[in-house]
Amino acid sequence: MTIVVSAAEEFVPPSAPDFWQPLVGDGAFAITRTMVVMVLVTIGLAVVMMLATRRLGVVPGRGQFRLEGVYGLVRNSVGRDVIGSAHFKPYIPLLLTLFTLILVNNLMGIVPPVQFPTMSRIGFPLALALGVYVVYLVAGVRRRGLVGFLKNLVPGGLPFWVVPVVFVLELVTFLVTRPVTLTLRLFGNMFAGHILLLLFALGGEYLLLSGEGLLKLVAIPAFLMFFLFSAFEILIAFLQAYVFILLASVYIAEVYADEH
Amino acid sequence: MGAIDNTAGVLAVEGGGGGGFWEDAYPVIPHPGELIVGIISFAILYVLYKRVVVPRLETMLAERQRTIEGGIERAEAMQAEAKAALEQYRAQLADARNEAAQIRDQARAEGQQILEELRTQAQAESARIVARGEEQLATARQQVVNELRGQIGTLAVQLAGQVVGESLADDARRSGTVDRFLDELDGMTAAGDGAGGATRVGGSSR
Numbered sequence: 127m128t129i130v131v132s133a134a135e136e137f138v139p140p141s142a143p144d145f146w147q148p149l150v151g152d153g154a155f156a157i158t159r160t161m162v163v164m165v166l167v168t169i170g171l172a173v174v175m176m177l178a179t180r181r182l183g184v185v186p187g188r189g190q191f192r193l194e195g196v197y198g199l200v201r202n203s204v205g206r207d208v209i210g211s212a213h214f215k216p217y218i219p220l221l222l223t224l225f226t227l228i229l230v231n232n233l234m235g236i237v238p239p240v241q242f243p244t245m246s247r248i249g250f251p252l253a254l255a256l257g258v259y260v261v262y263l264v265a266g267v268r269r270r271g272l273v274g275f276l277k278n279l280v281p282g283g284l285p286f287w288v289v290p291v292v293f294v295l296e297l298v299t300f301l302v303t304r305p306v307t308l309t310l311r312l313f314g315n316m317f318a319g320h321i322l323l324l325l326f327a328l329g330g331e332y333l334l335l336s337g338e339g340l341l342k343l344v345a346i347p348a349f350l351m352f353f354l355f356s357a358f359e360i361l362i363a364f365l366q367a368y369v370f371i372l373l374a375s376v377y378i379a380e381v382y383a384d385e386h
Numbered sequence: 387m388g389a390i391d392n393t394a395g396v397l398a399v400e401g402g403g404g405g406g407f408w409e410d411a412y413p414v415i416p417h418p419g420e421l422i423v424g425i426i427s428f429a430i431l432y433v434l435y436k437r438v439v440v441p442r443l444e445t446m447l448a449e450r451q452r453t454i455e456g457g458i459e460r461a462e463a464m465q466a467e468a469k470a471a472l473e474q475y476r477a478q479l480a481d482a483r484n485e486a487a488q489i490r491d492q493a494r495a496e497g498q499q500i501l502e503e504l505r506t507q508a509q510a511e512s513a514r515i516v517a518r519g520e521e522q523l524a525t526a527r528q529q530v531v532n533e534l535r536g537q538i539g540t541l542a543v544q545l546a547g548q549v550v551g552e553s554l555a556d557d558a559r560r561s562g563t564v565d566r567f568l569d570e571l572d573g574m575t576a577a578g579d580g581a582g583g584a585t586r587v588g589g590s591s592r
Contacts, residue, residue, distance in 0.1 A: 142410075142411075142412070142413045143410055146408050146409040152408070153406065154418045155419040158420060160420060164423055164424060165423065165427060171431060172430070175434070175439045176434070176439070179438070179442040182445075182446035184446065184450045218440050219432055219435040219436035223435050226431075227427070227428065227431060246413075247413075247420050248414055248417075249418070249424050250420060250421075253421055253424030253427075254424065256425065257425075257432070310414070313413075317413060
């Protein structure tokens with residue numbers, strides 16, 4: 127991006143530095159493009175959700191019907207079915223926040239003029255995963271106490287010599303693996319998806335502008351693939367939001383499961 | 387553009403244009419500013435949802451649940467009511483039928499009784515009329531007899547006077563006298579026709 131000189135002749139495939147887009151300042155606290163998108167999405171969601179829930183009727187209108195579709199998916203299909211009807215209610219706000227925030231931010235990856243997925247910058251998925259992490263750890267310790275929580279990591283009926291091994295494995299799973307995989311899954315999907323789109327767009331552009339003769343025509347399938355994968359990204363955007371809250375629910379559900 | 391030097395084992399490799407650490411950092415290293423913005427955005431939205439959005443939706447859902455349950459309860463109550471009303475109507479109908487049958491029987495019986503009474507009354511009436519007729523007849527007869535008795539007496543006296551006056555010498559005269567008497571008697575009968583049945587009674591009494 128900063129080096130235009132060397133890129134004049136040969137094609138440079140998109141890579142990680144393309145995702146570093148500071149708008150104001152530089153360094154660790156620079157204001158980046160994704161920050162602005164994130165803030166705008168948050169404000170937009172807040173406004174839309176406040177307005178949409180201002181006058182709710184027992185008989186829903188068209189707007190409320192759509193809102194209830196999203197809410198029902200998060201509340202019933204994920205929250206209630208995974209966590210269980212006895213304990214799911216306190217976690218609805220968390221799941222709804224995660225779902226709407228991830229979905230809209232992911233969709234920003236293909237919606238002009240933004241066309242840049244917020245979650246392809248690992249700070250944001252990490253922030254969300256940390257939220258889930260804190261919630262399920264606090265819920266677990268609250269329910270069983272610290273000792274009970276640690277004891278519950280190891281399923282009963284194991285031979286004594288296996289217990290320490292399983293304990294360590296489970297502890298690592300709880301404390302490290304889960305938040306890390308939660309973060310990486312979302313980040314990786316959005317990052318890779320955007321790289322792929324960049325590749326088709328930039329490759330098509332390069333072929334069209336710098337290609338010789340018939341090679342220019344190859345730009346056409348490249349651009350077609352760009353549109354195809356843009357559509358595909360909509361599916362991914364939804365799927366990743368869904369998977370994120372599904373896993374969050376599974377982790378929370380484990381707090382309330384009495385047997386491992 | 388700088389490329390990431392994977393083999394160097396460092397987090398970032400300086401690009402030619404001096405892009406800085408963050409341009410060339412591994413993409414898995416979170417940018418602190420973005421992490422903070424992410425956490426704050428997440429927290430704000432979470433608090434807003436928890437305080438306002440979800441309570442509003444839950445209130446609406448609870449209200450809908452109540453409405454639906456209320457509707458079902460109402461429908462059940464109405465059905466039960468309708469059933470009870472039907473039973474009641476059926477019972478009333480049966481009662482009415484019984485009552486109608488009773489009334490019919492009673493009416494029939496009463497009609498019979500009235501007929502009987504009327505018959506008895508008519509019989510009594512006819513008996514009374516016959517009795518009165520007989521009584522009248524008897525009275526009339528008595529009257530005629532009394533009248534006749536008086537007339538016969540007078541006639542007998544006249545006859546006796548005539549008999550005595552014509553000196554009763556021969557049989558011819560005697561028989562003439564008797565015939566005259568009888569003729570007179572017949573004439574009296576003819577004259578007394580105007581008196582109706584009294585004459586016949588008088589005749590029959592002879």
